[in-house]
Amino acid sequence: MSTTLANKNRSLVLEAFDTLFNQRNYEKAAAYWSPGYIQHSAYIAPGREGLFELAKGLPPSARYENAVAVSQGDYVILHGRFSGTGLRRNWIVADVVLMKDGILIEHWDVIQDEATESESKSGRPMFKGSFAPDAPTAIAEGVTL
Numbered sequence: 001m002s003t004t005l006a007n008k009n010r011s012l013v014l015e016a017f018d019t020l021f022n023q024r025n026y027e028k029a030a031a032y033w034s035p036g037y038i039q040h041s042a043y044i045a046p047g048r049e050g051l052f053e054l055a056k057g058l059p060p061s062a063r064y065e066n067a068v069a070v071s072q073g074d075y076v077i078l079h080g081r082f083s084g085t086g087l088r089r090n091w092i093v094a095d096v097v098l099m100k101d102g103i104l105i106e107h108w109d110v111i112q113d114e115a116t117e118s119e120s121k122s123g124r125p126m127f128k129g130s131f132a133p134d135a136p137t138a139i140a141e142g143v144t145l
Contacts, residue, residue, distance in 0.1 A: 009099045010071035013078065016104055017095075020055050021064035021082070029055075038106040051107075059086050067128050074099045081114065081127045089113035092126045 016032035019025050029052070037048040044050050061084035068079040076097045083090040092114050098106035117123075117131040125131045 006071040006073060009074060009076050010069050012102055013076040013097050013104065014066060014069055017064050021062065026052055032104055034103045034105045037104060040108040043111065059084065090132050
């Protein structure tokens, strides 16, 4: 597989995540995800519809921020942060996406609550170069992930 294909796939996955989770443009996002999309996440209902319903249920404040995106052939791995979701903590997520012909066809993830500075045994942040703010005490209602 060529470096060009890997670079193209990485760019497409980053565009897809931004379109779905930040722009909330569901019509445009549908072009990135296969109708037969396979979801392996324990937090998301099956298929493209499950993913889109999750995104539609997030509050307007929800954001996806990427720190690292690597690609080899048809696989893309992202290290990102989901914030503003209404949950008690931001999520730090490693997403693994399988592409075929420029379309996202399969997804796996590893999700962890973001630690604050006082909780970090290593003394280092989990995402980029800064710690998450102290966790809020209230959880927004109606958000289920």
